[in-house]
Amino acid sequence: xxxxxxxxVAAARAVEAGHDVTGVHLALSKNPQTxxxxxxxxxxxxxxxxxxxxxxxxxxxxxxxxxxxxFHEDVVEDFYAEYANGRTPNPCLRCxxxxxxxxxxxxxxxxxxxxxxxxxxxxxxxxGLLRRGVDPGKDQSYVLAVLTPAQLAHSLFPLGDTPKxxxxxxxxxxxLAVARKPDSHDICFIADGDTSGFLKNRLGSKxxxxxxxxxxxxxxxxxxxxxxxxxxxHGLGLKRPAADGRPRYVLSxxxxxxxxxxxxxxxxxxxxxxxxxxxxxxxxxxxDFDAQVQLRAHGEVYPAVVxxxxxxxxxxxxxxxxxxxxxxxxxxxxxxxxxGDAVLASGTIDTADAAAPVEAAxx
Amino acid sequence: MAYLDHxxxxxxxxxxxDAYMRTARALGNASSLHGxxxxxxxxxxxxxxxxxxxxGAKPGEVIFTGSGTEADNLAVKGVHWERxxxxxxxxxxxxxxxxxxxxxxxxxxxxxxADVTELPVDKLGRVDTAVLAGLLDEHAAEITVITCxxxxxxxxxxxxxxxxxxxxxxxxxxxxxxxxxxxxxVPVDFAASGAAALALSGHKLGGPTGTGALLLRRxxxxxxxxxxxxxxxxxxxGTLDVPGIAALAEAVLHAARTQQTEAQRLAVLRxxxxxxxxxxxxxxxxxxxxxxxxxxxxxxxxxxCEGDALLMLLDAxxxxxxxxxxxxxxxxxxxxxxxxxxxxxxxxxxxxxxxxGWPTTKADVDALVAALPEAVRRAKTAGLT
Numbered sequence: 001x002x003x004x005x006x007x008x009v010a011a012a013r014a015v016e017a018g019h020d021v022t023g024v025h026l027a028l029s030k031n032p033q034t035x036x037x038x039x040x041x042x043x044x045x046x047x048x049x050x051x052x053x054x055x056x057x058x059x060x061x062x063x064x065x066x067x068x069x070x071f072h073e074d075v076v077e078d079f080y081a082e083y084a085n086g087r088t089p090n091p092c093l094r095c096x097x098x099x100x101x102x103x104x105x106x107x108x109x110x111x112x113x114x115x116x117x118x119x120x121x122x123x124x125x126x127x128g129l130l131r132r133g134v135d136p137g138k139d140q141s142y143v144l145a146v147l148t149p150a151q152l153a154h155s156l157f158p159l160g161d162t163p164k165x166x167x168x169x170x171x172x173x174x175x176l177a178v179a180r181k182p183d184s185h186d187i188c189f190i191a192d193g194d195t196s197g198f199l200k201n202r203l204g205s206k207x208x209x210x211x212x213x214x215x216x217x218x219x220x221x222x223x224x225x226x227x228x229x230x231x232x233x234h235g236l237g238l239k240r241p242a243a244d245g246r247p248r249y250v251l252s253x254x255x256x257x258x259x260x261x262x263x264x265x266x267x268x269x270x271x272x273x274x275x276x277x278x279x280x281x282x283x284x285x286x287x288d289f290d291a292q293v294q295l296r297a298h299g300e301v302y303p304a305v306v307x308x309x310x311x312x313x314x315x316x317x318x319x320x321x322x323x324x325x326x327x328x329x330x331x332x333x334x335x336x337x338x339x340g341d342a343v344l345a346s347g348t349i350d351t352a353d354a355a356a357p358v359e360a361a362x363x
Numbered sequence: 364m365a366y367l368d369h370x371x372x373x374x375x376x377x378x379x380x381d382a383y384m385r386t387a388r389a390l391g392n393a394s395s396l397h398g399x400x401x402x403x404x405x406x407x408x409x410x411x412x413x414x415x416x417x418x419g420a421k422p423g424e425v426i427f428t429g430s431g432t433e434a435d436n437l438a439v440k441g442v443h444w445e446r447x448x449x450x451x452x453x454x455x456x457x458x459x460x461x462x463x464x465x466x467x468x469x470x471x472x473x474x475x476x477a478d479v480t481e482l483p484v485d486k487l488g489r490v491d492t493a494v495l496a497g498l499l500d501e502h503a504a505e506i507t508v509i510t511c512x513x514x515x516x517x518x519x520x521x522x523x524x525x526x527x528x529x530x531x532x533x534x535x536x537x538x539x540x541x542x543x544x545x546x547x548x549v550p551v552d553f554a555a556s557g558a559a560a561l562a563l564s565g566h567k568l569g570g571p572t573g574t575g576a577l578l579l580r581r582x583x584x585x586x587x588x589x590x591x592x593x594x595x596x597x598x599x600x601g602t603l604d605v606p607g608i609a610a611l612a613e614a615v616l617h618a619a620r621t622q623q624t625e626a627q628r629l630a631v632l633r634x635x636x637x638x639x640x641x642x643x644x645x646x647x648x649x650x651x652x653x654x655x656x657x658x659x660x661x662x663x664x665x666x667x668c669e670g671d672a673l674l675m676l677l678d679a680x681x682x683x684x685x686x687x688x689x690x691x692x693x694x695x696x697x698x699x700x701x702x703x704x705x706x707x708x709x710x711x712x713x714x715x716x717x718x719x720g721w722p723t724t725k726a727d728v729d730a731l732v733a734a735l736p737e738a739v740r741r742a743k744t745a746g747l748t
Contacts, residue, residue: 022675022679061675061678061679063671063674063675065671066671106745107672107745110741110742110744110745110746111672111675111676111741111742111744111745112676112741
């Protein structure tokens, strides 16, 4: 129970479904801030009090579990390491993979519980498959797509069948004070939302060049390649516009020589994506198969032909994508309008490229 | 439900509750000059006299406060502020104080540039007076106040207050003692102890929460924390809480009168609890001094188990106890007391405190002993996170 509205309603629904429920708030920072500032973050002492109050209203026991060390090692350190390698991690996904449905679930099972219930917007079908939640705007199946079937078997997502606005209304009806609490955004361990400053603190500053990918011309400078994400357009600080007057985007980041390459949007075009070792949530498939893939949280969905082997997934997109950042997850869905698209597999994106050279004029 | 957390708070004694209800219905500010005021004042002064009498103090030495924490803060800060000079700016404390003292001292160090010396404890959690003697030989002229708890709130070890006060006396250094866990549970005689100040709390001995007192020797001055109407020797302003004070006195009186028999009763129950826990969980480590400890305190480390996990499992079985020490936002830090006693951090995180009080019976101990083995088995499976 984060102290937000979703986990509070999820807990109340789990109780109503007849489960013997205990509320757990995860302490993820050794030095939590006392109060939230704005809608950022989710791990303050005030949030812990909100969660406790919700548990009181629901009528369940409540405890804080200290996961600060594990969280730091598995999520925050990974976050630094990925950026240092020129990649763009999704820490929510790592947290689900390593903390909520691993460290927390393992501890819970050892202590005699059967499952972890969370306020994620996703459905788990009768078939045990993870499916998109009914609210397309809130669907969180993407960040849960790292769960193994064994982890899924011990998970409950009581909110997957409900749109967010109805969850808020239900919280209000249940007398939960968090009903109108703003959603948390951004990354919970970066309290002020300044990701760039957070990274700079740890990874330091190092001057480097911003280079035109086509001509090799030096267009500007930066103070650390970890400040950038592939596909990024704003905040490049380039003094001169491109010759054609069109915006330039980050195309690639090379931490070894601290080099950031930029170019026109069409150079971001990719239609072949490879991942690292896949996680299968459904029965493992071999060979080629048709599916839909999603390349970032709340991102667009692409029809694709997916090939799987033990080393990774390869997705050849049927329509091109632009600005695919290594480090994000590729999630493979089996479309199902009636029950919700089912997650088949996922993998962390290693490379993305254009299978055939792209003509700029063709874009 | 078996409640074994009486060191956190213990229910009000019936006679204290009666006194509270009776007095709360009466009208009157104890500082008013009219009849109602005089009646209220009489209640307060009678309470003061009774508390003084059973604790070996003079009535004028009793200063009523709003909590034990306030009494500790008043003693430590007030006496330090009063006695500090350019050359004299050192507070002597111990490694095992409750936060009410430890954090007050730390604040004086951080914000008021006080020098702080922390006396170490031995493996049983007892302060080494030889270290204090050595310190006084060298630095007596620098010391404003010495503070040491009478009995430790976590492991229950009794401290050599009389010996420390005797060492400090020739140098004229006042000794404050946080006796919040001691009053009503072990014999406490303020005058005989030689302490200059002593803090007590109502709700730890069957009185109401929100009441406390500082016994402060007449010749010891303290700068007030609260300024206002000048109540309580002008050391603690604020309208006197007449019903709270009446109930506190009733509780102190009862606890002091029954202390000896109750301590014997609880020690028997506690020893039974200790023996049966050791039998049920052979690798459990019994912390603290086996002899010189509070009669109602049993403190164990359960190697390989997280104290938090054990607490939750016992709670679910209807047995309520405490881990080492509760911290803000639920982040369990290993207990500073156990670390000071030389425990490994993992053992310190594996600890539970069981504290018995006036309503405790054998049935409570039975419930704990019945639930504990399964809780330990599960917590061990979960391990340390």
